[in-house]
Amino acid sequence: MKTLLDLVLPARCGGCARPGTGWCGECAAELARGPVRVRPRTDPGVPCWAVGPYAGPAGRAVVAAKEHGRRDLAGPLGLAMATVLAGLRALDRPLVLVPAPTRAVAARRRGGDPVARAAGVAxxxxxxxxxxxxxxxGRGVRDSVGLRTHERAHNLRGRIMVIRHGADMAGIPANAEVVLVDDVLTTGATAAESVRVLSRIGARPRAVLVTCAA
Ligand SMILES: [Zn+2]
Structure with missing residues:
Protein backbone atom coordinates (compact mmCIF):
# COMPACT_ATOMS: atom_id res chain seq x y z
CA MET A 1 0.00 0.00 0.00
CA LYS A 2 2.80 2.37 0.82
CA THR A 3 4.40 1.65 -2.57
CA LEU A 4 1.10 2.36 -4.27
CA LEU A 5 0.80 5.70 -2.49
CA ASP A 6 4.36 6.55 -3.40
CA LEU A 7 3.53 5.94 -7.05
CA VAL A 8 0.58 8.28 -6.90
CA LEU A 9 2.25 10.94 -4.82
CA PRO A 10 5.97 10.45 -4.25
CA ALA A 11 6.78 11.91 -0.88
CA ARG A 12 10.39 12.76 -1.61
CA CYS A 13 12.50 13.96 -4.50
CA GLY A 14 14.08 10.98 -6.27
CA GLY A 15 17.30 12.94 -6.71
CA CYS A 16 17.95 14.51 -3.31
CA ALA A 17 15.25 13.15 -0.95
CA ARG A 18 13.85 16.63 -0.30
CA PRO A 19 10.27 16.17 0.96
CA GLY A 20 7.15 17.42 -0.77
CA THR A 21 7.89 16.68 -4.43
CA GLY A 22 8.79 13.69 -6.57
CA TRP A 23 11.44 15.63 -8.49
CA CYS A 24 12.66 19.04 -7.42
CA GLY A 25 13.75 22.02 -9.49
CA GLU A 26 17.35 21.83 -8.32
CA CYS A 27 17.72 18.23 -9.43
CA ALA A 28 16.05 19.06 -12.74
CA ALA A 29 18.56 21.90 -13.25
CA GLU A 30 21.43 19.59 -12.34
CA LEU A 31 20.34 17.05 -14.96
CA ALA A 32 19.97 19.76 -17.58
CA ARG A 33 23.64 20.75 -17.27
CA GLY A 34 24.61 18.64 -20.24
CA PRO A 35 26.03 15.20 -20.76
CA VAL A 36 29.30 13.84 -19.45
CA ARG A 37 31.64 11.96 -21.78
CA VAL A 38 32.53 8.60 -20.25
CA ARG A 39 35.43 6.25 -21.01
CA PRO A 40 34.72 2.85 -19.44
CA ARG A 41 37.48 0.28 -18.88
CA THR A 42 35.83 -2.13 -21.30
CA ASP A 43 35.63 0.11 -24.36
CA PRO A 44 32.48 -0.48 -26.47
CA GLY A 45 34.23 1.21 -29.41
CA VAL A 46 31.61 3.96 -29.77
CA PRO A 47 31.30 7.26 -27.86
CA CYS A 48 29.72 6.88 -24.42
CA TRP A 49 27.76 9.65 -22.72
CA ALA A 50 26.09 9.94 -19.33
CA VAL A 51 23.31 12.33 -18.35
CA GLY A 52 25.18 12.88 -15.09
CA PRO A 53 27.63 11.36 -12.64
CA TYR A 54 26.59 8.45 -10.42
CA ALA A 55 27.32 10.63 -7.38
CA GLY A 56 24.48 13.07 -8.00
CA PRO A 57 20.75 13.26 -8.64
CA ALA A 58 20.99 11.12 -11.80
CA GLY A 59 22.60 8.27 -9.87
CA ARG A 60 20.26 8.53 -6.92
CA ALA A 61 17.24 8.58 -9.25
CA VAL A 62 18.48 5.43 -10.98
CA VAL A 63 18.77 3.65 -7.65
CA ALA A 64 15.32 4.88 -6.59
CA ALA A 65 13.76 3.72 -9.87
CA LYS A 66 15.54 0.37 -9.77
CA GLU A 67 15.50 -0.58 -6.13
CA HIS A 68 12.56 1.36 -4.71
CA GLY A 69 10.03 1.04 -7.51
CA ARG A 70 9.92 4.77 -8.28
CA ARG A 71 8.30 4.47 -11.71
CA ASP A 72 7.50 8.18 -11.72
CA LEU A 73 11.21 8.94 -12.17
CA ALA A 74 11.03 7.64 -15.74
CA GLY A 75 9.52 11.07 -16.47
CA PRO A 76 12.44 13.31 -15.48
CA LEU A 77 15.08 10.73 -16.48
CA GLY A 78 13.48 10.26 -19.90
CA LEU A 79 13.26 13.99 -20.44
CA ALA A 80 16.94 14.41 -19.52
CA MET A 81 17.85 11.63 -21.97
CA ALA A 82 15.79 13.27 -24.70
CA THR A 83 17.63 16.57 -24.15
CA VAL A 84 21.00 14.86 -24.59
CA LEU A 85 19.82 12.88 -27.62
CA ALA A 86 18.47 16.02 -29.29
CA GLY A 87 22.00 17.40 -29.19
CA LEU A 88 23.72 14.21 -30.34
CA ARG A 89 21.53 12.99 -33.18
CA ALA A 90 21.59 13.77 -36.86
CA LEU A 91 18.35 15.61 -37.50
CA ASP A 92 17.73 14.17 -40.94
CA ARG A 93 17.73 10.55 -39.81
CA PRO A 94 15.33 8.48 -37.72
CA LEU A 95 16.55 7.64 -34.24
CA VAL A 96 16.14 4.22 -32.66
CA LEU A 97 16.79 3.68 -28.97
CA VAL A 98 17.75 0.16 -27.99
CA PRO A 99 17.57 -0.48 -24.23
CA ALA A 100 20.47 -2.52 -22.89
CA PRO A 101 19.32 -5.96 -21.81
CA THR A 102 18.48 -6.64 -18.23
CA ARG A 103 18.48 -9.90 -16.33
CA ALA A 104 14.87 -11.15 -16.48
CA VAL A 105 14.86 -12.03 -12.80
CA ALA A 106 15.91 -8.52 -11.83
CA ALA A 107 13.37 -6.91 -14.18
CA ARG A 108 10.53 -9.03 -12.84
CA ARG A 109 11.45 -8.23 -9.25
CA ARG A 110 11.32 -4.53 -10.09
CA GLY A 111 7.97 -4.88 -11.83
CA GLY A 112 9.27 -3.90 -15.25
CA ASP A 113 12.40 -2.50 -16.78
CA PRO A 114 13.18 1.09 -15.69
CA VAL A 115 15.60 1.52 -18.61
CA ALA A 116 12.97 0.69 -21.23
CA ARG A 117 10.46 2.89 -19.42
CA ALA A 118 12.77 5.96 -19.40
CA ALA A 119 13.77 5.30 -23.02
CA GLY A 120 10.09 5.22 -23.98
CA VAL A 121 9.59 8.61 -22.34
CA ALA A 122 12.66 9.98 -24.16
CA GLY A 138 20.46 -15.22 -22.03
CA ARG A 139 20.40 -17.79 -19.27
CA GLY A 140 23.27 -18.12 -16.88
CA VAL A 141 24.17 -14.46 -16.49
CA ARG A 142 25.06 -13.75 -12.88
CA ASP A 143 24.35 -10.54 -11.02
CA SER A 144 27.41 -8.44 -11.78
CA VAL A 145 27.65 -6.94 -8.29
CA GLY A 146 31.05 -7.79 -6.84
CA LEU A 147 32.54 -8.97 -10.14
CA ARG A 148 35.78 -7.44 -11.44
CA THR A 149 36.07 -5.87 -14.89
CA HIS A 150 37.32 -8.99 -16.67
CA GLU A 151 34.85 -11.18 -14.76
CA ARG A 152 31.98 -8.95 -15.87
CA ALA A 153 33.03 -9.20 -19.49
CA HIS A 154 33.38 -12.98 -19.20
CA ASN A 155 30.00 -13.23 -17.46
CA LEU A 156 28.31 -11.60 -20.47
CA ARG A 157 30.33 -12.94 -23.36
CA GLY A 158 27.94 -14.67 -25.77
CA ARG A 159 25.02 -14.27 -23.37
CA ILE A 160 23.31 -11.24 -24.88
CA MET A 161 20.75 -12.37 -27.44
CA VAL A 162 18.82 -10.65 -30.20
CA ILE A 163 15.05 -10.74 -29.92
CA ARG A 164 13.82 -11.51 -33.40
CA HIS A 165 10.97 -9.34 -34.62
CA GLY A 166 10.50 -11.17 -37.91
CA ALA A 167 12.92 -10.96 -40.81
CA ASP A 168 13.01 -7.19 -41.13
CA MET A 169 15.28 -6.25 -38.23
CA ALA A 170 12.33 -5.05 -36.14
CA GLY A 171 11.55 -2.51 -38.84
CA ILE A 172 14.64 -0.42 -38.09
CA PRO A 173 15.07 1.81 -41.16
CA ALA A 174 18.38 1.35 -43.00
CA ASN A 175 19.30 5.02 -42.47
CA ALA A 176 18.38 5.04 -38.78
CA GLU A 177 20.81 6.06 -36.09
CA VAL A 178 20.87 3.54 -33.27
CA VAL A 179 21.73 4.55 -29.71
CA LEU A 180 22.14 1.98 -26.97
CA VAL A 181 20.63 3.22 -23.70
CA ASP A 182 21.17 1.99 -20.17
CA ASP A 183 20.83 3.28 -16.63
CA VAL A 184 24.34 2.80 -15.27
CA LEU A 185 27.75 2.44 -16.89
CA THR A 186 30.39 0.97 -14.63
CA THR A 187 32.96 -1.26 -16.34
CA GLY A 188 31.30 -0.99 -19.77
CA ALA A 189 30.94 -4.77 -20.11
CA THR A 190 27.20 -4.75 -20.86
CA ALA A 191 27.55 -1.85 -23.30
CA ALA A 192 30.50 -3.44 -25.10
CA GLU A 193 28.80 -6.81 -25.52
CA SER A 194 25.54 -5.13 -26.60
CA VAL A 195 27.35 -3.02 -29.21
CA ARG A 196 29.13 -6.14 -30.47
CA VAL A 197 25.84 -8.05 -30.85
CA LEU A 198 24.05 -5.13 -32.52
CA SER A 199 26.94 -4.61 -34.92
CA ARG A 200 26.77 -8.26 -35.92
CA ILE A 201 23.16 -7.81 -37.07
CA GLY A 202 23.89 -4.58 -38.91
CA ALA A 203 22.57 -2.18 -36.27
CA ARG A 204 25.82 -0.80 -34.88
CA PRO A 205 25.03 1.98 -32.40
CA ARG A 206 26.58 5.36 -33.06
CA ALA A 207 26.68 6.04 -29.31
CA VAL A 208 25.92 4.70 -25.87
CA LEU A 209 23.85 6.92 -23.57
CA VAL A 210 23.42 6.07 -19.92
CA THR A 211 21.66 7.96 -17.16
CA CYS A 212 24.70 7.90 -14.91
CA ALA A 213 28.25 6.66 -14.88
CA ALA A 214 30.34 5.60 -11.92
ZN1 LIG B 1 15.92 17.00 -5.71
Whole structure:
Protein backbone atom coordinates (compact mmCIF):
# COMPACT_ATOMS: atom_id res chain seq x y z
CA MET A 1 0.00 0.00 0.00
CA LYS A 2 2.80 2.37 0.82
CA THR A 3 4.40 1.65 -2.57
CA LEU A 4 1.10 2.36 -4.27
CA LEU A 5 0.80 5.70 -2.49
CA ASP A 6 4.36 6.55 -3.40
CA LEU A 7 3.53 5.94 -7.05
CA VAL A 8 0.58 8.28 -6.90
CA LEU A 9 2.25 10.94 -4.82
CA PRO A 10 5.97 10.45 -4.25
CA ALA A 11 6.78 11.91 -0.88
CA ARG A 12 10.39 12.76 -1.61
CA CYS A 13 12.50 13.96 -4.50
CA GLY A 14 14.08 10.98 -6.27
CA GLY A 15 17.30 12.94 -6.71
CA CYS A 16 17.95 14.51 -3.31
CA ALA A 17 15.25 13.15 -0.95
CA ARG A 18 13.85 16.63 -0.30
CA PRO A 19 10.27 16.17 0.96
CA GLY A 20 7.15 17.42 -0.77
CA THR A 21 7.89 16.68 -4.43
CA GLY A 22 8.79 13.69 -6.57
CA TRP A 23 11.44 15.63 -8.49
CA CYS A 24 12.66 19.04 -7.42
CA GLY A 25 13.75 22.02 -9.49
CA GLU A 26 17.35 21.83 -8.32
CA CYS A 27 17.72 18.23 -9.43
CA ALA A 28 16.05 19.06 -12.74
CA ALA A 29 18.56 21.90 -13.25
CA GLU A 30 21.43 19.59 -12.34
CA LEU A 31 20.34 17.05 -14.96
CA ALA A 32 19.97 19.76 -17.58
CA ARG A 33 23.64 20.75 -17.27
CA GLY A 34 24.61 18.64 -20.24
CA PRO A 35 26.03 15.20 -20.76
CA VAL A 36 29.30 13.84 -19.45
CA ARG A 37 31.64 11.96 -21.78
CA VAL A 38 32.53 8.60 -20.25
CA ARG A 39 35.43 6.25 -21.01
CA PRO A 40 34.72 2.85 -19.44
CA ARG A 41 37.48 0.28 -18.88
CA THR A 42 35.83 -2.13 -21.30
CA ASP A 43 35.63 0.11 -24.36
CA PRO A 44 32.48 -0.48 -26.47
CA GLY A 45 34.23 1.21 -29.41
CA VAL A 46 31.61 3.96 -29.77
CA PRO A 47 31.30 7.26 -27.86
CA CYS A 48 29.72 6.88 -24.42
CA TRP A 49 27.76 9.65 -22.72
CA ALA A 50 26.09 9.94 -19.33
CA VAL A 51 23.31 12.33 -18.35
CA GLY A 52 25.18 12.88 -15.09
CA PRO A 53 27.63 11.36 -12.64
CA TYR A 54 26.59 8.45 -10.42
CA ALA A 55 27.32 10.63 -7.38
CA GLY A 56 24.48 13.07 -8.00
CA PRO A 57 20.75 13.26 -8.64
CA ALA A 58 20.99 11.12 -11.80
CA GLY A 59 22.60 8.27 -9.87
CA ARG A 60 20.26 8.53 -6.92
CA ALA A 61 17.24 8.58 -9.25
CA VAL A 62 18.48 5.43 -10.98
CA VAL A 63 18.77 3.65 -7.65
CA ALA A 64 15.32 4.88 -6.59
CA ALA A 65 13.76 3.72 -9.87
CA LYS A 66 15.54 0.37 -9.77
CA GLU A 67 15.50 -0.58 -6.13
CA HIS A 68 12.56 1.36 -4.71
CA GLY A 69 10.03 1.04 -7.51
CA ARG A 70 9.92 4.77 -8.28
CA ARG A 71 8.30 4.47 -11.71
CA ASP A 72 7.50 8.18 -11.72
CA LEU A 73 11.21 8.94 -12.17
CA ALA A 74 11.03 7.64 -15.74
CA GLY A 75 9.52 11.07 -16.47
CA PRO A 76 12.44 13.31 -15.48
CA LEU A 77 15.08 10.73 -16.48
CA GLY A 78 13.48 10.26 -19.90
CA LEU A 79 13.26 13.99 -20.44
CA ALA A 80 16.94 14.41 -19.52
CA MET A 81 17.85 11.63 -21.97
CA ALA A 82 15.79 13.27 -24.70
CA THR A 83 17.63 16.57 -24.15
CA VAL A 84 21.00 14.86 -24.59
CA LEU A 85 19.82 12.88 -27.62
CA ALA A 86 18.47 16.02 -29.29
CA GLY A 87 22.00 17.40 -29.19
CA LEU A 88 23.72 14.21 -30.34
CA ARG A 89 21.53 12.99 -33.18
CA ALA A 90 21.59 13.77 -36.86
CA LEU A 91 18.35 15.61 -37.50
CA ASP A 92 17.73 14.17 -40.94
CA ARG A 93 17.73 10.55 -39.81
CA PRO A 94 15.33 8.48 -37.72
CA LEU A 95 16.55 7.64 -34.24
CA VAL A 96 16.14 4.22 -32.66
CA LEU A 97 16.79 3.68 -28.97
CA VAL A 98 17.75 0.16 -27.99
CA PRO A 99 17.57 -0.48 -24.23
CA ALA A 100 20.47 -2.52 -22.89
CA PRO A 101 19.32 -5.96 -21.81
CA THR A 102 18.48 -6.64 -18.23
CA ARG A 103 18.48 -9.90 -16.33
CA ALA A 104 14.87 -11.15 -16.48
CA VAL A 105 14.86 -12.03 -12.80
CA ALA A 106 15.91 -8.52 -11.83
CA ALA A 107 13.37 -6.91 -14.18
CA ARG A 108 10.53 -9.03 -12.84
CA ARG A 109 11.45 -8.23 -9.25
CA ARG A 110 11.32 -4.53 -10.09
CA GLY A 111 7.97 -4.88 -11.83
CA GLY A 112 9.27 -3.90 -15.25
CA ASP A 113 12.40 -2.50 -16.78
CA PRO A 114 13.18 1.09 -15.69
CA VAL A 115 15.60 1.52 -18.61
CA ALA A 116 12.97 0.69 -21.23
CA ARG A 117 10.46 2.89 -19.42
CA ALA A 118 12.77 5.96 -19.40
CA ALA A 119 13.77 5.30 -23.02
CA GLY A 120 10.09 5.22 -23.98
CA VAL A 121 9.59 8.61 -22.34
CA ALA A 122 12.66 9.98 -24.16
CA UNK A 123 11.38 8.72 -27.52
CA UNK A 124 8.06 10.42 -26.82
CA UNK A 125 9.80 13.80 -26.61
CA UNK A 126 11.71 13.44 -29.88
CA UNK A 127 10.66 13.63 -33.50
CA UNK A 128 11.04 10.45 -35.54
CA UNK A 129 12.36 8.45 -32.62
CA UNK A 130 11.28 5.17 -31.14
CA UNK A 131 12.39 2.48 -28.76
CA UNK A 132 12.98 -1.04 -29.98
CA UNK A 133 13.58 -3.78 -27.44
CA UNK A 134 16.07 -5.82 -29.38
CA UNK A 135 18.34 -7.36 -26.76
CA UNK A 136 17.83 -9.77 -23.92
CA UNK A 137 20.08 -11.53 -21.46
CA GLY A 138 20.46 -15.22 -22.03
CA ARG A 139 20.40 -17.79 -19.27
CA GLY A 140 23.27 -18.12 -16.88
CA VAL A 141 24.17 -14.46 -16.49
CA ARG A 142 25.06 -13.75 -12.88
CA ASP A 143 24.35 -10.54 -11.02
CA SER A 144 27.41 -8.44 -11.78
CA VAL A 145 27.65 -6.94 -8.29
CA GLY A 146 31.05 -7.79 -6.84
CA LEU A 147 32.54 -8.97 -10.14
CA ARG A 148 35.78 -7.44 -11.44
CA THR A 149 36.07 -5.87 -14.89
CA HIS A 150 37.32 -8.99 -16.67
CA GLU A 151 34.85 -11.18 -14.76
CA ARG A 152 31.98 -8.95 -15.87
CA ALA A 153 33.03 -9.20 -19.49
CA HIS A 154 33.38 -12.98 -19.20
CA ASN A 155 30.00 -13.23 -17.46
CA LEU A 156 28.31 -11.60 -20.47
CA ARG A 157 30.33 -12.94 -23.36
CA GLY A 158 27.94 -14.67 -25.77
CA ARG A 159 25.02 -14.27 -23.37
CA ILE A 160 23.31 -11.24 -24.88
CA MET A 161 20.75 -12.37 -27.44
CA VAL A 162 18.82 -10.65 -30.20
CA ILE A 163 15.05 -10.74 -29.92
CA ARG A 164 13.82 -11.51 -33.40
CA HIS A 165 10.97 -9.34 -34.62
CA GLY A 166 10.50 -11.17 -37.91
CA ALA A 167 12.92 -10.96 -40.81
CA ASP A 168 13.01 -7.19 -41.13
CA MET A 169 15.28 -6.25 -38.23
CA ALA A 170 12.33 -5.05 -36.14
CA GLY A 171 11.55 -2.51 -38.84
CA ILE A 172 14.64 -0.42 -38.09
CA PRO A 173 15.07 1.81 -41.16
CA ALA A 174 18.38 1.35 -43.00
CA ASN A 175 19.30 5.02 -42.47
CA ALA A 176 18.38 5.04 -38.78
CA GLU A 177 20.81 6.06 -36.09
CA VAL A 178 20.87 3.54 -33.27
CA VAL A 179 21.73 4.55 -29.71
CA LEU A 180 22.14 1.98 -26.97
CA VAL A 181 20.63 3.22 -23.70
CA ASP A 182 21.17 1.99 -20.17
CA ASP A 183 20.83 3.28 -16.63
CA VAL A 184 24.34 2.80 -15.27
CA LEU A 185 27.75 2.44 -16.89
CA THR A 186 30.39 0.97 -14.63
CA THR A 187 32.96 -1.26 -16.34
CA GLY A 188 31.30 -0.99 -19.77
CA ALA A 189 30.94 -4.77 -20.11
CA THR A 190 27.20 -4.75 -20.86
CA ALA A 191 27.55 -1.85 -23.30
CA ALA A 192 30.50 -3.44 -25.10
CA GLU A 193 28.80 -6.81 -25.52
CA SER A 194 25.54 -5.13 -26.60
CA VAL A 195 27.35 -3.02 -29.21
CA ARG A 196 29.13 -6.14 -30.47
CA VAL A 197 25.84 -8.05 -30.85
CA LEU A 198 24.05 -5.13 -32.52
CA SER A 199 26.94 -4.61 -34.92
CA ARG A 200 26.77 -8.26 -35.92
CA ILE A 201 23.16 -7.81 -37.07
CA GLY A 202 23.89 -4.58 -38.91
CA ALA A 203 22.57 -2.18 -36.27
CA ARG A 204 25.82 -0.80 -34.88
CA PRO A 205 25.03 1.98 -32.40
CA ARG A 206 26.58 5.36 -33.06
CA ALA A 207 26.68 6.04 -29.31
CA VAL A 208 25.92 4.70 -25.87
CA LEU A 209 23.85 6.92 -23.57
CA VAL A 210 23.42 6.07 -19.92
CA THR A 211 21.66 7.96 -17.16
CA CYS A 212 24.70 7.90 -14.91
CA ALA A 213 28.25 6.66 -14.88
CA ALA A 214 30.34 5.60 -11.92
ZN1 LIG B 1 15.92 17.00 -5.71
Missing amino acids: AGWLIDCRTVTLLRM
